[in-house]
Amino acid sequence: MPLDRNQPGVPGAVAAVPLLAALCGVLGAGLGLLLRNTAAALGLALMWAFVVEGTRPVLIREPGMVGWLPEATANAVLHGASATATTLSAGAALVVLAGYAAALAAGGALVATRREIGTTAG
Numbered sequence: 001m002p003l004d005r006n007q008p009g010v011p012g013a014v015a016a017v018p019l020l021a022a023l024c025g026v027l028g029a030g031l032g033l034l035l036r037n038t039a040a041a042l043g044l045a046l047m048w049a050f051v052v053e054g055t056r057p058v059l060i061r062e063p064g065m066v067g068w069l070p071e072a073t074a075n076a077v078l079h080g081a082s083a084t085a086t087t088l089s090a091g092a093a094l095v096v097l098a099g100y101a102a103a104l105a106a107g108g109a110l111v112a113t114r115r116e117i118g119t120t121a122g
Contacts, residue, residue: 009080012090016078019094026101027070033108036115073097 005011028045035041049071057066066072067087076093088096 012080013078016090020074020077020097023097023101024074026105030101030104030106030108033112034104036112067093068096070097070100073100 005014028041031045032038032041035044053069053071056069067076072087073093073096076087077090077097080090087093
């Protein structure tokens with residue numbers, strides 16, 4: 001099936017996919033710096049994606065909170081939000097997801113700096 005660049009949503013997807021991949025990479029690197037164990041970081045990321053984000057809507061019974069979770073923000077950035085949707089707009093979702101990435105990267109950098117550099121005596 002040929003893909004026409006002028007179809008609705010194609011230019012946005014071409015810009016959003018690399019941006020989302022970069023933000024997910026920053027999230028993963030920050031989590032890896034925080035935990036310093038590959039298996040633990042991967043296990044926690046998968047647990048968050050499948051268990052926490054899957055059960056949280058049922059447990060909290062607050063549909064508006066679901067739109068602020070990382071998976072929902074990534075979907076809103078990629079697909080946009082309709083006027084009647086309870087999700088964030090694409091721009092707001094991008095800011096929220098970038099905030100998550102910045103917080104994890106900053107936390108990981110702080111922990112790694114204190115762990116690695118703070119232990120030297122001279």
